[in-house]
Amino acid sequence: MPTYDYYCDANGEKVEVFHPMNELISNWGELCSKVNRPLGDTAGNEPVRRLISSAAVISSTSLVDSEPACQTGGCCPGGSCGFNE
Known part of the structure; x- marks a missing residue:
């Protein structure tokens, strides 16, 4: 359930409340x-x-989890740099 902050201009208070997205507090x-x-x-x-x-x-x-890019700037043929295609 999301957390919302509400503010009341009449008293200057901010209140944090949990409620479903479809619920309205007025x-x-x-x-x-x-x-x-x-x-x-x-x-x-x-x-x-x-x-x-x-x-x-x-x-x-x-x-x-991604493999780091080949240090030569591209994939080495046959995986000679240790990274296979």
Whole structure:
């Protein structure tokens, strides 16, 4: 489940919460309920906005064990450099 950061302009608080991608949280009351915290002095109907955050990107090339390139700049005929085609 992804982690999202929400910000409330009314109180200046940022709250981190886990929830499915298809779930929408639109106000302070819903957010506090989701993370099991009291509303405090902020009204439950105050709007919150989900902050944009960066995600970790995994390159498919980093997941593959690749052989180093031949030191001569190309594949040596017959594998004389130790790397076979």
